Amino acid sequence: MKESDTTRDYPYASGGWGSLKAVTTILAQEHVSVKDSAALRKQNKPDGFMCVSCSWAKPADPHVFEFCESGAKATAWDLTSKRMTPEFFQLHTVTELLSWHDHDLEEAGRLTAPLRYDPATDKYVQVEWQQAFDEIGRELNQLDPDSVVFYASGRASLETSYMYQLFARMYGTNNLPDSSNMCHESTSVGLKEAIGVGVGTITLEDFEKTDLMFFFGQNVGTNSPRMLHQLQDARKRGVPIITFNPLREPGLVRFANPQSPVQMLTPDNTQISTQYHQLKTGGDTAAILGICKAVIAADDLAIEQARPRVIDVDFIREHTTGYEAFANYAREASWADIEKVSGLPREAIEAAANEYMKANAVMIHYGMGLTQHRLGVQNVRMVCNLLFLRGNIGKPGAGPSPVRGHSNVQGQRTVGITEKPELAPLDKLASQFSFEPPRKKGLNTVEAFEAMLKGEVKGVFNLGGNLVRSVPDRLRIEPAWRGLRLNVNVATKLNRSHLVHGEISYILPCLSRIEIDRQASGEQAVSMEDSTACMHGSHGVAEPASENIRSEPYIVAGIAKATLGTRFNVDWDAWRDDYSVVRDEIAKTYPEIFHDFNQRMWTPGGFHKPLPASQRQWKTKSGKAEFLVPKALGEDPDMPEREPDALRLMTLRSDSQFNTTIYGLDDRFRGVQGSRMVVLMNPDDMAASGLSEGDKIGLQTIADDGFDRRVSGFAVKAYDIPRGCIAGYYPECNPLLPLWHYAEESKVPGAKSIPVRIVDKPGAQASA
Incomplete structure (x- = not known):
């Protein structure tokens, strides 16, 4: 790759004309009609x-255009006029x-x-x-249920997810992994242990009351x-925002609002x-501990000098x-x-701690x-731990804010998509539908692929x-995937998973959420849970x-009926035919959350799931919010850098x-x-390695497990990233991530520290 192809840094604020141009470009690229592009005005709206x-x-009082550049691209991707017909195949x-x-696979259009895969013609x-x-x-009825992964x-709605988990359990398995296993399962485990609920506690209203954000x-x-x-x-109100991130990202530096005439027509x-x-990369525990250390030291000094305490003594005594x-x-x-x-440096961490100690209400946003x-x-x-020190949970403007990446990944867990039987209301399902659900723990995503490598997963x-x-370790996983007896794929577009097929492989095209869903009882609506x-x-x-695509509930219902027959009273x-019937059953299973579901689902801004922690009620083992003493400051106890020129790779996504x-x-x-075959590297690391901008290199994982994990053909790009750390794109770097390199307790792949x-x-x- 030539230097001119990789070194054009982005000098502008995020948003602004850059976003507007990107939206216009994707609409033209996908040949989205003027009529269909008008759908953007209904995006994230109560009537859309x-x-x-x-x-x-989603706010109760949305903006005129309540979508972002990324959301507009996703909408254009689904509303494309391009088609992959049977003739294409x-x-x-x-x-x-x-x-x-x-x-190119997805850009070719909608299925x-x-x-069905035909091995005779390879089509x-x-x-x-x-x-x-x-x-x-x-086929499902000929397989052991525990050899099948659901x-x-x-992306699936609450209605589809509820049907899906019920089908899997009636079939006989708790093998219900989902995309949260790949990203925020660490949140589900960590917050559950610390505060008794596995999700964040803030709402949009808290942004209006916060004094500080991390x-x-x-x-x-x-x-x-x-x-x-x-x-x-928040910034217009003077609220400080403190960012900890290895890369200097434009979206966290400055923003030009595309809906503001002033910011669009001036340099503002x-x-x-x-x-x-x-x-x-991987230094988060150390940085947060440093802030906590500074706060506790200030509190110790306040005691010594008989001044007001820095920590929230009452909160800590009563609630932790x-x-x-x-x-x-x-200390x-x-x-x-x-x-x-x-x-x-200590001074930087103490500067963050000083802002924290001045604020009365603090929220902490975090991601993968x-x-x-x-x-x-x-x-x-x-x-x-940091939030507990000053009572920043269970009060307006404060709390943990894990930012989920996928549209309903949090909601799926709410209605039973989980491999952990203790998190599903199995007794309630048993009573409601007169069957005995399986009680054995199912497979999460990593465990499913571990079992697949052993030949234990068949479908x-x-x-x-x-x-x-x-998935991590893709070059090991793909051959195992090809050994499946059955794989069923519900999708809007063609992707790699459909082509790395098993013995029997189906692609079942589904409606996008953007499209009108007409069933026997009329047009249908679905629901989902936000972050x-x-x-x-x-x-x-x-x-x-197409007239020949079906909704996700239709597909799940069709396969469930064909598999289970009349064995169950569903x-x-x-x-x-009528998703409101599904919502009535969801309300019976989860009455505390979903009572009057069909009426409340159209509440402007949504209706909130009860979260005891937001009321300072702690559903933890101790009955209180629990501080944790960290086991280590360093990120990776079982996979240390064993050589002086080792680098720590984090994977990331592009705009x-x-x-x-x-x-x-x-x-x-x-x-x-x-190109996406790019490695972002500190200029000093490049110089130490004898590399110049645009040079092509390969990366090899440092691990002693007998597998040579390497990917070649990366172009080097100088970037503002700490020394010893590099970044590359997901999923191109996935072959470098061992399947066993995952988070303790949650088994989330350790993609941010390889x-x-x-x-x-x-x-x-040549030199050799």
Whole structure:
């Protein structure tokens, strides 16, 4: 790659004309009609559809355009006029399609008919819907239920998810992993242990009452840009925002509101971060401990000088346990160790602590930069420790704010998508539907692939997603995936997981949430939960891409009926025809959350799930909020850097990407154009390695497990990132991530901290 292709840094504020141009470009690229593009005005509105990408909160009083650049790209991607008809598949073998770039596979258009893999021709061929349902049912009934995995991406609605988990359990398994296993399971475990609920406690109203915000490992500019509106309003009120992030990201620096004439027509923009600390990758526990240490030291001094206390003594005494052990650990921790591991000087950490001690209400936003580490659960617990010190939970304007990336990944867990039987209301389901649910723990995503490598998994049902592409250790996983007896894929577009097929493989095209869903009882609506635990209704506004695609509830109901027959007292046809019947059953299973579901789902701004922690009621083992003494400051206890020139790789997404969906090969915020095979590196590390801008290198994982994990062909790009740390794109770097390199307790893949070495340097072969 030429230097000119990779070094055009983005000098502007996020948002602004850059976002407007990007939205216009994607609409033209996907040949979205003027009529269909009008759907954007209904996005995230009470009378429209909830965004199919991120799950950021939907306000009761929305903006005129309540969508961001990323959401507009996701909508254009679904509303494209391009089609992949059965005739397309007659022209292309699966072997040929495997050679296509991931972007090109999805960019070719919407799927229009159900397809079955034909090994004789190496092509997907059209089948009738009932034929597909019947054969899938027969195959499932010939497999041991515990050898089948029911995976769900975060896109499926509450109604579909409830039906899906019930089907899987009636079939006989708790193998119900989902995309949260890959990202925020560390949150579900860590917050549950610390405060008794596995989700954040803040709402949009808290933004109006907060005095200070922290960001840890969450790039709002590309992952949840609509949140920038709340941040901009807070900054106008003078609220400080303190960011800890290894890369200097434009979306966390400054923002120009595309809906503000002043900011669009002048150089005006809003500074987002008032402090920006570029800590080392994996240095979050150390940085948070440093803030806590400074707060506790100030409190100790206040006691000594008989001044008002710095910590919230009443909150800690009445509502927490474990404070003294944690405080002693913080007192004894050395600043030298904290500085070394975090990569930050003491003065920077104390500057953040000083702002924290001045604020009365503080919220902490975080993303996968905290959760996708070996000690990801500990990172979440450290966020809680910091909040507990000054009582920043259970009061307006304060609390933990994990920012979920997928549109309903949080809601799926709420209605039973979980491999952990203790988190599902199995007794209630047993009574409600007169069957005995399985009580054995199911497989999460990592465990499912561990079992697949052993030959123990025979079937995978993919409710959305691109699991083969998103999983760690892909070069080991793909051969095992090909050994499956059955894989069923529900999707809107073709992706890699459909092409790395099993013996029997189906692609079942589904409606997008944006499209009108017509069933026997009329047009249907669905619902989902956002990052702030609010439930929203959603109904499509665009005509379906084809008359021969079906809704997700229709597909789940059809396969469930074909598999289970009349063995259980569920009228799958009635559920398929009228989703309000499904919501009535959800309300019976979860009356505390979903009472009067059909009426309340249209509440402006959504209705909130009860969260005891927000009322300072702690459903923990001790009955109180629990401090944690960290086990280590360093990120990776079982995979240390064993050589002086080792680098720590973090994977990241571009501004033209949502999860594994690639809208384009450019990343304008980071100055990358035309390729995703790029490694961002500190200029001093480049010089020490004898590398220049644009040089091609390979990366090899440092691990002693007998597998040579390496990826070649990366172009080096100088970037503002701490020394010893590098960054590359997901999923291109996934082959470098060992399947066993996951977070303790949660098993979230440790994608943000992979020790690697540089191989295949330019001139290495010549000199050898």
